[in-house]
Amino acid sequence: MxxxxxxxxxxxxxxxxxxxxxxxxxxxxxxxxxxxxxxxxxxxxxxxxxxxxxxxxxxxxxxxxxxxxxxxxxxxxxxxxxxxxxxxxxxxxxxxxxxxxxxxxxxxxxxxxxxxxxxxxxxxxxxxxxxxxxxxxxxxxxxxxxxxxxxxxxxxxxxxxxxxxxxxxxxxxxxxxxxxxxxxLPVPTEIDPHQALKDTEEFWAEWSGRCTYQGEYRELVMRSLITLKALTFAPSGGIVAAPTTSLPEKLGGSRNWDYRFCWLRDATFTLFALMNNGYTEEAAAWHDWLLRAVAGNPANMQIMYGIYGERRLLEWQADWLAGYQGAQPVRIGNAAHAQLQLDVYGELIDAFHQWRHADITLDGESWALECKVLQHLAKIWDQPDSGIWELRGPRQHYVSSKVMTWVAFDRGIKSVEQFGLKAPLAEWRALREKIHADVCAHGFDAAQNAFVEHYGAKVLDASVLLIPAVGFLPPRDPRVLGTLEAIERHLMVDGFVMRHDPREQPDQTEPVEGAFLACSLWLADAYVLAGEIQRAKELFDRVAGIANDLGLLAEEYDTTERRQAGNFPQALTHIALINTANNLTAAKASAEKPAMQRSKQS
Missing domain, CATH: 2.70.98.40 (Glycoside hydrolase, family 65, N-terminal domain)
Known part of the structure; x- marks a missing residue:
């Protein structure tokens, strides 16, 4: 076993x-x-x-x-x-x-x-x-x-x-x-293993030597950056979410997915993790992969693609495999690629905006593509979707999805204002205000003083932790602080953050899956923005503390079994760890004005 x-x-x-x-x-x-x-x-x-x-x-x-x-x-x-x-x-x-x-x-x-x-x-x-x-x-x-x-x-x-x-x-x-x-083809030529060791050591020494991060978390950040590099498909620049399939989110359970593909959702997170630590070449390669992957009709844009940008990721089950420690089914491919998830439009436009701020040369067709994407988003932003967590049930008006449609127009507007690009600015500004008002009116539950999972819901969703990070509301807005408090009450288990509200499953005595490690780090980021640096550090240290002896982290953590769960190692977890470490380091260097990497251009 x-x-x-x-x-x-x-x-x-x-x-x-x-x-x-x-x-x-x-x-x-x-x-x-x-x-x-x-x-x-x-x-x-x-x-x-x-x-x-x-x-x-x-x-x-x-x-x-x-x-x-x-x-x-x-x-x-x-x-x-x-x-x-x-x-x-x-x-x-x-x-x-x-x-x-x-x-x-x-x-x-x-x-x-x-x-x-x-x-x-x-x-x-x-x-x-x-x-x-x-x-x-x-x-x-x-x-x-x-x-x-x-x-x-x-x-x-x-x-x-x-x-x-x-x-x-x-x-x-x-x-x-x-x-x-x-x-x-002919049998591959035999290599000299000792020379290969020397070459490999030199390759990683040169690559690691480019890291610009010098804060107190350097060892953790460096290992996470190396892991991110290892998950990069060098020929195309695409970055897979994990190298594995069907490692269960709940040990012994059936939520087992194939993560050997590239998610648009990770775009901006990945960009900051690379750019803010000296890896502009990798950031540029990621940009090129994104541009190629989403090229074409914006109506056909997917949430994920293959390593070369393939669109058809058909899902099937390998019935002959027993599953990780008996967790079945074993899935190959990922049917979620066909879902409508509105948040990815915001991630895409945000990523291109941040590339401009980083002075990374963009393809001449980038802005034309962005305008087409926003033109399409203007028609569909008010539709229900499957949400950031790719739930395979009925579509809903997920709050985090709507927030990210706001981000799409906000970053488009800022690109026009700051870089002299041409676009229907008045139309975009009106849409930005309309979406903001819609989210605040329908996505906020006054009784709980918190943003909820979707319009009309009473349960929470950890993805709303990104509201202050993306600049939708100020970090100390009473609605943001109320949301943080509600998440602490209902989504925190043994000091870690669940992505789903356990109240969604009232008959469950245990959470349906492990704590989502990226969400725990998003809460730490929200603490930094709110000026709660010590609380952020404690949460960051707690997440870092459950990494294995080599510094590797999966997607989730089962707080009952005290075991990692989900696909491994997980790019998003390591990306979040890198970004939170940068945020903490920047906050310590400037306690009066925390330099949040995610929202500094918001």
């Missing part, structure tokens, strides 16, 4: 990523890209669905792990009664092929090591044809896929598994390299 979500580490080559357990088992890998079919799927199935384990044969007395400096090179040290070894796992920056390199280094004594390699293409269902290549390498071929194992270790087949046993003495380093290639 798969380990706890927080037991995994991330390695990757900025085109795909793998999850490595504390026991030296790689249990998730989609090859050659984030959205490809998995060849190691034990994470959401069983060992028979694919994994690659390298670990001591004898009992492990002690195990520890770390990343080598500010890199994505994982080092796991195993101590046994006979000695100590370190397993070094990494994926080099991609050349002509994608590689996973595993180096077993002898640190002390002599340790017997076992390898179990189970390759299963097609999300754990297709057993490959295995043969020896001319150079002695092991080739596994199935349909369009091929992987090649290069190692000096003698291997053998056993029960549809490739196994090996070997000894590693102090001073020895034994390499094992697995390489992906298309089965119709």
């Amino acid at each position: 798969a380990g706890n979500i927080e037991d995994y580490a991330l390695i990757g080559d900025c085109e795909t990523a793998a999850l490595v357990g504390r026991d030296g088992s790689i249990e998730w890998l989609c090859w050659p890209s984030f959205d490809s079919e998995a060849c190691f799927a034990a994470l959401i199935g069983t060992e028979d669905n694919g994994r690659w384990k390298v670990a001591p044969a004898d009992a492990v007395v002690r195990c520890s792990r770390r990343y080598r400096g500010d890199s994505l090179i994982l080092e796991t040290t195993f101590e046994t009664s006979s000695g100590i070894i370190t397993l070094i796992d990494f994926m080099p920056p991609r050349g002509t092929a994608s590689d996973i390199v595993r180096l077993v280094r002898g640190d002390c004594g002599v340790v017997k090591v076992e390898m179990h390699l189970v390759i299963r293409f097609g999300f754990g269902v297709a057993i490959p044809w295995v043969k020896r290549g001319e150079d002695g390498a092991l080739l596994a071929i199935g349909g369009p896929d091929m992987v090649v194992l290069h190692t000096p270790v003698e291997t053998r087949g056993e029960n549809m598994t490739t196994v090996a046993e070997f000894e590693v003495a102090e001073g020895d380093t034994v390499p094992l390299v697995l390489t992906y290639g298309a089965s119709h």
Whole structure:
């Protein structure tokens, strides 16, 4: 059975990523890209669905792990009664092929090591044809896929598994390299694993060295930025929400979704996380991906796209997989891509506005596209939608969606006013005022002194925490402060923020899912804006405190089981952590005027 979500580490080559357990088992890998079919799927199935384990044969007395400096090179040290070894796992920056390199280094004594390699293409269902290549390498071929194992270790087949046993003495380093290639092409060229280690270390040292953040949270921010880089699909600039699918929001539950796609909703959050910490090249690549993805008729704009900007993300279920610790179904693709979610229009226009302030060169067609988007939004802003949380029930007039339509027109107006662009300014100003009045009249419950989930509702929704951050109302407006107090009363569980109001499920004795970590950080941001710096720091520290030993965070946190939940690692969580750290640092530097990154241009 798969380990706890927080037991995994991330390695990757900025085109795909793998999850490595504390026991030296790689249990998730989609090859050659984030959205490809998995060849190691034990994470959401069983060992028979694919994994690659390298670990001591004898009992492990002690195990520890770390990343080598500010890199994505994982080092796991195993101590046994006979000695100590370190397993070094990494994926080099991609050349002509994608590689996973595993180096077993002898640190002390002599340790017997076992390898179990189970390759299963097609999300754990297709057993490959295995043969020896001319150079002695092991080739596994199935349909369009091929992987090649290069190692000096003698291997053998056993029960549809490739196994090996070997000894590693102090001073020895034994390499094992697995390489992906298309089965119709020549076998990929073998790489030098030791040179690959040097190249990978240099790649990450150069990239991490560009970080401009120097505040007290540098270690957390740096690890989150590296994670965000690892989730970036380098060829297109798109950033996936997570490298996994179907890790449950509620442990053992059925809210299991595929996150290996790119959400427009994350646009502005991502932009600030990159720009405010020195990564303008990545911010520009994200802009280019956005522009290509949404090009065309604004009426056809989606909430998410594939890594190249693909629009059709058909959802189906892999019934042969048991699910993460039994959580079913396992979903591939995401049907929510077809939903109407009005908030993404605001995120898109806001992102382009912030790019202008950052002096990042925009494509000449950017403003024409924005005007078309706002022209379309003017016709549909007052329709009900599926909301920020992509609920699969009836559409509603969600408050956060309406607020973000206000943001769309507000940022369009500001782009005209500040950069001399041409647009129907009077029309946009009138719409901005109309939307603002509509939200305040129908989305605010005077009895609770709080903004609610949707028009006419009594329950709350954590997404309204963004109201002060986007500049819809001042941070200390009584309605904003009342909303914060109501969220503290009804949505906080054990010090963390739920995104849904538990009162929506009166028959439930437990929340339907874990606390949503990004929402907890949004509350911290609202505290900073309101001048409650100490409360913000306490909440930030609480979220940071549940990161695993490597600084990685999933989407949610089960406060009862004290376990991470949801897809892992989650880009939005790490983006929110980066931005809140920046906000806290800026607030400490200027206590009189907190420089909130999200709203500074509002």
